[in-house]
Each structure stands twice: as C-alpha cells, then as structure tokens.
Ligand SMILES: Nc1ncnc2c1ncn2[C@@H]1O[C@H](COP(=O)(O)OP(=O)(O)OP(=O)(O)O)[C@@H](O)[C@H]1O
C-alpha cells in the first residue's frame with residue numbers, strides 16, 4: 328500500500344489479452360431456507376474473470392457472500408443460475424471422472440486451520456491425503472509431501488507430529504502444503520489469516536506471496552480485513568449483499584474508490600490508511616446490513632448510503648467501467664469518485680442516531 332506504485336514495465340501483447348483462470352458469468356447462488364421456504368440470495372449475479380498469476384482480492388462485510396463465492400469458484404457448490412468457467416471449461420458439463428480429475432486444479436484453504444486436518448492423522452499423512460485421493464502412486468505422494476513440508480517452512484520432524492501438537496500458524500502451513508502438492512491452477516484463500524495471532528499473520532502472508540512467485544499461482548484472496556487485502560492483491564472486488572459494488576486495480580480501489588460503499592468501508596477501517604484517505608472526513612457505515620432474503624430494491628446499498636437519491640430505490644445501477652479496468656455499480660459515481668453525501672440524507676441519519 329502506498330503512493331509510489333507506478334508501473335513502468337513495458338507492455339506486451341499478453342498484458343492486453345491476459346489469460347483467465349476462472350470466469351464467472353451471471354453467477355447466482357441461492358439457498359432455500361429450511362423452514363420458511365424463502366430464498367437466501369447469497370450471490371445474486373456477478374460477472375468477473377480472474378487472470379492467470381494474479382491475486383484477486385474480495386472484501387465485504389460478514390454475510391456479503393464471500394465464502395459462497397469462493398466455494399463456487401472451486402466447484403464445491405453449483406451455481407443456481409449463470410456459470411463458472413475454468414480455463415474455458417464449464418465443470419458442470421463434465422462427467423464424473425473427468426470432473427474429479429479437473430477439480431485438482433482448483434483448491435481452497437479455509438479460515439479454520441483444523442477444518443481440513445484429521446486429528447488422528449500424522450502431518451505427513453495429512454499432506455499426502457489429497458494426492459492419495461487423486462490416485463498418485465505412493466512414492467510420488469511421499470516425495471511431494473516431504474518437499475512441500477520444507478517449502479512451507481516446517482521442520483522435517485513435523486512430519487511425524489499430529490495436528491494438536493502444532494500452533495495455528497503451523498497448521499495453516501500444513502494446509503498450504505496440502506494444496507501445493509496438487510500443483511493447482513487456482514487457490515481460493517478464505518480468511519486464511521483471520522484465526523491466527525496478529526504477530527504471525529505477516530509471515531503466513533509472505534509465504535503465500537513467495538509461493539505465488541515460485542509456482543506462478545493464481546489466488547482469490549477473501550478477507551474482511553482491508554489491510555490484508557490491500558497488501559497482497561493486484562485487483563480488489565468489493566461485495567455487498569451478494570453483488571459486486573466495485574472492482575478495480577488494488578491501488579485505485581484503496582486510494583481512489585468510486586463507490587460510496589467502498590469509501591465507507593475504508594473509513595471504518597482502523598488500520599493506517601494512505602495519506603489521501605486520512606485527510607478525508609470519516610464516513611462510518613450506518614445501520615445493519617439488510618437481509619439477503621429480501622435485499623432492498625434498486626441499489627441494495629441505498630438503505631445505508633450517505634449519497635442516496637430517489638432513483639436508487641427505483642433502478643438497479645448498471646455495472647460500468649468508469650475508469651480503465653475499474654468497474655462500479657452506482658448511478659452517480661463519476662471518474663472522479665463517489666457522489667458527494669446527500670445533505671438531506673445526512674440529516675436523516677443524524678436524527679436516527681439522536682433518536
Ligand atoms: N449452505 C447454506 N444454506 C443457507 N444459507 C447459507 C448457506 N451458506 C451461506 N448461507 C447464507 O448466505 C449468505 C452469505 O454467506 P457467506 O458465508 O457466503 O458470507 P461471507 O461473506 O463469507 O460472511 P463472513 O464474512 O461472515 O464469513 C449469508 O446470509 C449466509 O447465512
């Protein structure tokens with residue numbers, strides 16, 4: 328994060344036509360609720376493409392659909408509508424055995440370091456397990472697992488230990504080793520440092536960055552922590568109630584956001600911000616997130632938006648490329664930034680707070 332990120336690298340043909348690893352087209356994921364027969368609109372129509380070798384950050388408040396999106400990207404859940412394309416292939420169209428083989432390339436690491444580890448398995452066995460499921464020969468499994476253990480910075484004797492004998496950070500290294508052995512094309516990282524002590528988060532993030540350089544990995548990095556995502560991402564998508572509000576180069580989204588929601592998220596963030604943000608008046612997020620069962624009409628952020636206008640309730644904003652590679656869903660955003668706060672709205676919000 329900083330103001331000095333100018334890229335003077337010569338542009339090549341590959342820059343203008345980057346290969347995409349995963350594409351979401353009109354991606355929609357709805358869950359039926361158990362008792363009421365209603366529908367949770369966890370993801371409600373998003374379009375984007377993750378480019379080869381990039382880190383695609385996803386931020387948004389709790390319940391905005393980040394985990395659902397991540398699970399869909401690695402085919403752990405199927406779209407209700409729209410589709411996912413992996414390197415041009417729709418995994419939903421593959422037969423069972425082709426699908427199983429295909430899935431190796433699309434992996435996910437979860438927030439809970441224990442989620443994927445069997446407490447009765449040694450660490451070495453845990454690291455070998457995905458290769459075993461993939462049908463690799465025993466000798467290959469062992470060789471790759473030992474190599475991966477070293478590569479994620481764990482001592483050789485860790486191989487014989489059990490999960491309960493490791494710290495959270497060490498277990499997360501094991502989880503990284505587990506997916507690394509498969510040589511995946513994409514790794515979705517869902518809040519991978521959120522459960523870890525603050526003092527070791529940097530080490531784990533650096534490990535992800537090193538592995539990306541070494542193996543040319545592509546990441547989708549999901550987090551509600553803007554300091555994490557701004558550090559590691561090439562581009563950032565901002566989610567709200569199952570929709571993208573904004574998507575663009577990380578530096579632009581953090582330093583020159585276009586959507587009032589992004590501006591509000593950045594103001595609510597307690598970490599040091601770039602100088603350009605620090606001088607701005609702080610706009611805190613007001614009120615509760617509405618239910619994804621019945622999101623607001625028009626723009627779903629309008630009930631909390633300081634810049635709201637009557638049109639926002641009537642018409643859903645188009646997904647527009649306002650700046651090069653920088654997309655936003657807001658009727659009133661301009662290339663210069665989000666619309667100014669609506670004075671009438673500010674009065675209303677102040678009254679609500681006072682009352
Ligand atoms: N299997 C499911 N069945 C029903 N509803 C679900 C299911 N999974 C997620 N949801 C709902 O979908 C919405 C989005 O959930 P999701 O876990 O994707 O959000 P999130 O952005 O990852 O939140 P957090 O930051 O808390 O992890 C929530 O309202 C959640 O309750």
Ligand SMILES: [Mg+2]
Nearest residue numbers: 393394395517
């Ligand atoms: Mg989540």
